[in-house]
Amino acid sequence: MTRCAQCGSENEKASQFCFHCGSLLSAAGTCPRCSTAMAVVIKRSGLGLALIILGIILTPVVGIGIPIFIVGYVMRFSGKGRACYRCPRCNYSSV
Numbered sequence: 688m689t690r691c692a693q694c695g696s697e698n699e700k701a702s703q704f705c706f707h708c709g710s711l712l713s714a715a716g717t718c719p720r721c722s723t724a725m726a727v728v729i730k731r732s733g734l735g736l737a738l739i740i741l742g743i744i745l746t747p748v749v750g751i752g753i754p755i756f757i758v759g760y761v762m763r764f765s766g767k768g769r770a771c772y773r774c775p776r777c778n779y780s781s782v
Contacts, residue, residue: 718774725772725781735763
């Protein structure tokens, strides 16, 4: 049994169509903890998110928040990110 990474419904085969949410299931690997098919997740920069939040907070207070917000936005969303495997059942992550 595998679980759909988007909706969490159980399916009998690893590569089949999920009838609950309509996504195509494909097993990229199995979890070493619970043997469930793992999903590929893109991780973004945490520093970029921190700069975005700091920029939003500092804009009305000091006025220098706009450049900090722009730098954080570029760091967070300009790159492709880092791909890793994540288990939808037990939240085990490969990175």
